[in-house]
Amino acid sequence: MNIDFGLDPTFSWYVVLLCISGAAMVGMALVKSTGQSNGARILSGVVGAAFLGYGVFLGFISEGDSYWMFFQAFFLPAILVVNFVRGALARRSERPRV
Template identity: 90%
Template sequence: MNIDFGADPTFSWYVVLLCISGVAMVGMALVKNSGQSDGARILGGVVGAAFLGYGVFLGFMSEGDSYWMFFQAFFLPVILVVNFVRGALARRSQVKQD
């Protein structure tokens, strides 16, 4: 296992955040009535699976001493959560009006 907060906290937090982001994005993609289009849900699920897979790879399988840090891993989940919540609220208000 490569996660060691004492030796390299930046790497360790990056791996943890990748995994959390990946799980959250896949979870949001699985919610059907969130107001998101099918394409957005599929894209979110694929990107979330990629984040989760890369986090697991870095944390448990990688033996190298270098890695790519994607800053999108920090911004994209936030954007998708905002879009998810906005779509869910819009759908909720539309159901109340009908």
């Protein structure tokens, strides 16, 4: 396992955040939301699987001493989370109150 917060905390946090954001995006893709198009769900699932896969690869499989760190890649999950929450809130407000 390559995750060692004492040796390289930046790398370790990067791997953890990749896995968390990837799992969250896959989870959002699995939830059918009226405010989210099928294209957005597919994009969320594919990108989430890629993030999760890269995080697992870096954390548990790779034995190399170099890796690509894409900080800008965390903007897409943030945008998709905002879109997901907005859709859920819109669906909630459309429900008739009894």
